[in-house]
C-alpha cells in the first residue's frame with residue numbers, strides 16, 4: 001500500500017514538473033520583454049532603430065516587404081489592406097508595411113516597444129495606427145474585437161523567442177481568428193536541422209537562449225500551421241543574413257471555408 005502511495009506521489013511530481021517549468025520560463029519571458037534592461041541589448045533584441053542601427057533596421061523592413069510582395073503576387077493577393085503585426089518590436093516591419101497599408105495594428109508585450117514602433121510609423125506615414133499590448137498570461141485578449149478584421153498577419157523574428165509549441169499554437173490561432181477568409185499570414189520561424197546544436201532549448205534559462213528557445217523542422221511548422229487552420233502555400237528559406245540564420249518564411253492562407261473556433 002505504502003509503495004503504491006509512493007508511486008502515486010512520484011507520478012504526480014513528474015506530471016506537475018513540466019507545468020511548473022513552463023510557468024517559470026513563461027514568467028522569465030514576460031519579465032524580459034516587458035521593459036528595457038538599460039544596457040542597450042534589449043533595444044537591440046527588440047530591433048529598435050537605435051539598437052541595431054539604421055542600415056539593419058531598414059534592411060529588416062525592406063527584405064520582409066519584398067518577400068511579402070513575392071508571396072502576395074504568386075498567390076494573387078492584391079494589397080496588404082489591414083495589417084496586424086504580432087510582436088512588432090521597434091517597428092522595423094511596421095515602418096515598411098504601414099505606408100502601404102489601409103490600417104496598421106501593432107501588438108507587443110512591451111509598452112516601450114509599442115511607443116517606439118508608433119514613433120517609427122508616424123515618422124513615415126499617417127496610416128491609421130492601432131496599438132495593442134499583449135499580456136502573455138492572456139494573449140488572446142490583445143486580439144479582442146478583431147475577428148475577420150485583418151487582411152494580413154505578420155509575425156517575424158518572434159516565434160523563436162516564444163516559450164514553446166503551445167505559445168506558437170496560440171499565436172497561429174490568433175492569426176486564424178483575426179484574418180478574414182482568404183487573408184494571408186506571413187510568418188517566420190527559425191528551423192533546426194539534423195545537427196542537434198541547431199535545436200531550440202526551451203529547457204534552459206530563457207535569457208541565455210532568447211532566439212534559440214523555440215525551433216521547428218520545416219515540415220513540423222508546416223503541419224502545425226495546417227492544424228491551426230491556416231493553409232501553408234509557399235515557403236522561402238534564408239540560411240543566413242546579417243542578424244542570424246536558419247530562417248524559414250511561410251505564406252499561410254486562411255481558407256474561405258474556415259470554421260473559426262470563436
Ligand SMILES: C[S@@+](CC[C@H](N)C(=O)[O-])C[C@H]1O[C@@H](n2cnc3c(N)ncnc32)[C@H](O)[C@@H]1O
Nearest residue numbers: 033045046047087088089092109156157158162
Ligand atoms: C526580435 S524582436 C522582433 C521585432 C519585429 N517583429 C522585427 O521583426 O523587427 C521580438 C519581439 O517579439 C516580442 N515577443 C516576444 N515573445 C512574444 C510572444 N509570445 N508573443 C508576441 N510577441 C512576443 C518581443 O516583445 C519583441 O518585441
